[in-house]
Amino acid sequence: MPNPAQVFSLTDCNSFYASCERVFRPDLAKTPIVVLSNNDGCVIARSYDAKPFVKMGAPYFQIKDIVRQRGIQVFSSNYALYGDMSERVMTIVESMTDSCETYSIDEIFSDLSGMPGDLDALGRRIRATVLRCTGIPVGVGIATTKTLAKLANHTAKRLQTQTGGVVNICDDFKRDWVLRNTDVSEVWGIGRRLKAHLTELRINSAMDLARADPQMLRNKFSVVVEKTARELRGTACLELEEAAPAKHEICCSRAFGKRLTDLQPIKEAVATYMMRASEKLRAQRSLCRKIRVSIRTGMFNPNEAKFANGALIELPYPTDDVRILTKTALGAVEQVFRPGFNYSKAEVLLLNLCRRGEFTEDLFATSQPESTDRIMGVMDQINGRWGRGTLRSASVPAAPEWAMRREFLSQSYTTRLDQLWQVS
DNA sequence: TCTGGGGTCCTAGGACCC
DNA sequence: TCTGGGGTCCTAGGACCC
Numbered sequence: 316m317p318n319p320a321q322v323f324s325l326t327d328c329n330s331f332y333a334s335c336e337r338v339f340r341p342d343l344a345k346t347p348i349v350v351l352s353n354n355d356g357c358v359i360a361r362s363y364d365a366k367p368f369v370k371m372g373a374p375y376f377q378i379k380d381i382v383r384q385r386g387i388q389v390f391s392s393n394y395a396l397y398g399d400m401s402e403r404v405m406t407i408v409e410s411m412t413d414s415c416e417t418y419s420i421d422e423i424f425s426d427l428s429g430m431p432g433d434l435d436a437l438g439r440r441i442r443a444t445v446l447r448c449t450g451i452p453v454g455v456g457i458a459t460t461k462t463l464a465k466l467a468n469h470t471a472k473r474l475q476t477q478t479g480g481v482v483n484i485c486d487d488f489k490r491d492w493v494l495r496n497t498d499v500s501e502v503w504g505i506g507r508r509l510k511a512h513l514t515e516l517r518i519n520s521a522m523d524l525a526r527a528d529p530q531m532l533r534n535k536f537s538v539v540v541e542k543t544a545r546e547l548r549g550t551a552c553l554e555l556e557e558a559a560p561a562k563h564e565i566c567c568s569r570a571f572g573k574r575l576t577d578l579q580p581i582k583e584a585v586a587t588y589m590m591r592a593s594e595k596l597r598a599q600r601s602l603c604r605k606i607r608v609s610i611r612t613g614m615f616n617p618n619e620a621k622f623a624n625g626a627l628i629e630l631p632y633p634t635d636d637v638r639i640l641t642k643t644a645l646g647a648v649e650q651v652f653r654p655g656f657n658y659s660k661a662e663v664l665l666l667n668l669c670r671r672g673e674f675t676e677d678l679f680a681t682s683q684p685e686s687t688d689r690i691m692g693v694m695d696q697i698n699g700r701w702g703r704g705t706l707r708s709a710s711v712p713a714a715p716e717w718a719m720r721r722e723f724l725s726q727s728y729t730t731r732l733d734q735l736w737q738v739s
Numbered sequence: 740t741c742t743g744g745g746g747t748c749c750t751a752g753g754a755c756c757c
Numbered sequence: 758t759c760t761g762g763g764g765t766c767c768t769a770g771g772a773c774c775c
Binding site (some may be wrong): 351352353354355356357359372373374375376377379392537538539562563564565566567568569570573574613614615616662720 | 741742743744747748749750
């Protein structure tokens with residue numbers, strides 16, 4: 316049987332962050348691993364053998380006992396490591412397929428349309444090559460739409476031993492088996508709320524959703540759900556997006572390593588977050604016209620007074636100048652800060668982004684001076700070469716008191732010369 | 740004591756215009 | 758005195774993803 320006209324694959328790394336840690340710690344091959352979010356807050360990745368003991372998203376302080384009892388190895392997030400390992404995996408998949416879309420740090424879609432030969436065999440080759448070259452195990456799902464490829468991938472993970480980590484459901488019979496045997500909540504795009512609503516309509520399996528009336532789905536929910544159902548039937552509604560489009564908003568938001576009560580350290584944090592946000596802005600060659608700065612107290616502890624406040628500020632002209640952005644943001648912090656609260660988090664949002672040269676110049680509008688472009692360019696170059704924060708605004712401290720908690724951080728094995736893997 | 744961070748898309752409703 | 762209706766733009770909020 317010839318391959319269908321349109322075919323997608325989804326390659327997805329298994330327990331990605333946990334797998335990255337394990338690559339450099341072969342002594343932990345048989346030890347369950349969990350990786351925590353920033354500030355060692357909650358669980359965001361679990362190795363296969365840790366899943367039975369620890370729930371995804373569980374706060375670390377609640378699982379300490381289990382961790383000790385089961386001998387689970389805990390890691391703080393090490394995004395320098397995960398980002399670099401991700402690039403290696405993506406490069407390999409890109410070299411083996413014609414066109415690709417990197418969907419997230421651990422997932423990549425490929426367009427296999429028109430590829431000759433046995434697609435299952437190609438899937439197995441991808442899996443074997445990535446494992447051999449990076450040490451990261453992946454699953455591969457193959458199908459005629461992106462939503463079905465996601466589902467195939469999910470099945471490959473769920474039935475790891477039977478499938479060898481590769482599932483191809485281009486065949487109608489296999490596709491229908493998977494649809495019938497998958498809960499609708501496992502479908503890409505169906506979250507908790509929709510699941511509850513669909514249950515009321517007696518739509519329980521992926522097959523039920525595929526067979527539901529598209530018009531009804533559009534009326535009751537939205538075009539998004541309608542498209543999902545059509546994709547499950549095999550009608551492609553989503554295309555491969557090879558070039559990542561420029562972001563419409565850029566955000567840098569982080570909880571502090573400890574509660575802050577004074578204005579000064581909060582201003583330091585906001586200046587730091589703005590530095591990071593403006594780096595992202597310049598990296599995609601955009602300018603920003605509005606910013607929003609917000610701060611808040613903890614929201615979980617019932618004994619803590621709750622407060623949240625933010626300010627939206629329009630800039631005099633579209634800019635990517637970290638000096639103007641920081642000055643504006645610090646003014647905003649003063650505006651929103653109220654004494655007497657324990658603040659836990661600040662957020663900087665860059666809004667109304669436009670590509671360089673795209674905005675309409677009105678006669679009286681000032682635009683960013685050329686000297687700024689040169690200064691920002693040199694600063695980004697220096698920081699790119701010598702590390703983030705080498706050159707920074709005076710309002711950004713090197714070792715702040717409010718720094719992120721990262722008690723279980725591994726080395727940056729692949730991106731720092733002074734932290735290379737050592738074999739003795 | 741301790742509960743992540745960064746995005747997307749869609750829809751509804753208000754403001755405003757003619 | 759008459760108090761419509763269609764269109765656009767913007768914003769806030771909801772839902773989802775990893």
